[in-house]
Amino acid sequence: MNFFEKLIMNSPIRKIFLRKVEAPILKDLSGSLEGMRVLEIGCARGHSTKLVLDFLKASSVVAIDLDPDSIEKAKKNLSKYSSDRVQFHVGDIANLQFPDESFDAVIDFAALHHVPDWQSGILEIKRILKPGGLFLFEEVTRQWLNWWFAKMFFVHPLENRFSYLDLIAELNLRGLEVKSNFVVRGKGDFIFGAAVKK
Numbered sequence: 586m587n588f589f590e591k592l593i594m595n596s597p598i599r600k601i602f603l604r605k606v607e608a609p610i611l612k613d614l615s616g617s618l619e620g621m622r623v624l625e626i627g628c629a630r631g632h633s634t635k636l637v638l639d640f641l642k643a644s645s646v647v648a649i650d651l652d653p654d655s656i657e658k659a660k661k662n663l664s665k666y667s668s669d670r671v672q673f674h675v676g677d678i679a680n681l682q683f684p685d686e687s688f689d690a691v692i693d694f695a696a697l698h699h700v701p702d703w704q705s706g707i708l709e710i711k712r713i714l715k716p717g718g719l720f721l722f723e724e725v726t727r728q729w730l731n732w733w734f735a736k737m738f739f740v741h742p743l744e745n746r747f748s749y750l751d752l753i754a755e756l757n758l759r760g761l762e763v764k765s766n767f768v769v770r771g772k773g774d775f776i777f778g779a780a781v782k783k
Contacts, residue, residue: 590739600632605651607694607777608636614676614766614779617642621689624713625649626706627696628676631659634671637692645669647688649676651699678706683713690719698725701742707759720761720780724752729774749776756780 619642628634628648637643648671650656656673663671676682678700692711700706710720727746729735747755753763753776760783767778 591664592628603694604640605738606725608633608640610768610777611723611779612641614768614777615690615719615721616688617641617694618719620644621719623690623692624646624681624683624688625692625694626676626710627651627693627699628673629655631673632663633692633694634659634673635663638666638671639769641692643690644781645709646671647674647683648672649674649678649681651675651677667714667783673729679709680704680705681709681713686715686718687721688713688718689715689742690721693720693724695723697722698730698746699741700745701745703745703747704759706753707755708760711759713783714761716782718782720756720782721778722752723775724749725775726752726773729771732774749773752776753778 621643622639623643623646625637625646625648626635628650634646634648637646653675656675659673679702691714697703697706726749730741730746749769753767756763761780762783763778763780767776769776
């Protein structure tokens with residue numbers, strides 16, 4: 586992410602959107618994460634991580650981000666939580682450093698579209714999920730990334746981007762079953778969904 590996108594992603598407006606829109610939609614699609622060990626991919630400064638703990642009721646969260654500065658800020662922002670409840674690590678979605686079948690759920694608040702080879706990210710998510718585990722996702726699509734303002738203000742990979750149908754098809758192909766458990770917003774700009782590992 587460039588400076589401008591980091592600024593937007595960590596702004597008060599983004600925090601409100603996470604709390605009032607994104608997290609409630611994902612909760613409607615999946616229910617509570619109570620009792621679950623959750624991996625959050627792309628945690629930024631931890632605003633979404635707090636929602637996974639307090640609103641979605643995860644028992645514990647391991648949160649990763651590629652940016653070391655964001656991880657340090659997330660640790661400070663959530664310092665009131667014990668290490669039994671939350672841990673932060675620098676990490677790459679396409680090369681997760683966790684054992685097979687080690688999480689009950691993975692949650693993605695718009696991180697996967699930053700990964701050049703997002704298909705590898707999906708394979709890694711499937712690998713670290715337990716059988717029957719959940720993958721909850723909110724993503725922006727190729728359609729949104731092609732808007733002039735996205736091209737002007739943000740930096741994203743230009744090749745191998747997905748539509749919401751591409752994302753659903755890849756998840757289903759890789760054994761993360763979505764069926765009809767998804768919601769499209771902005772006429773295809775955004776997709777929210779819940780997939781189950783078969």
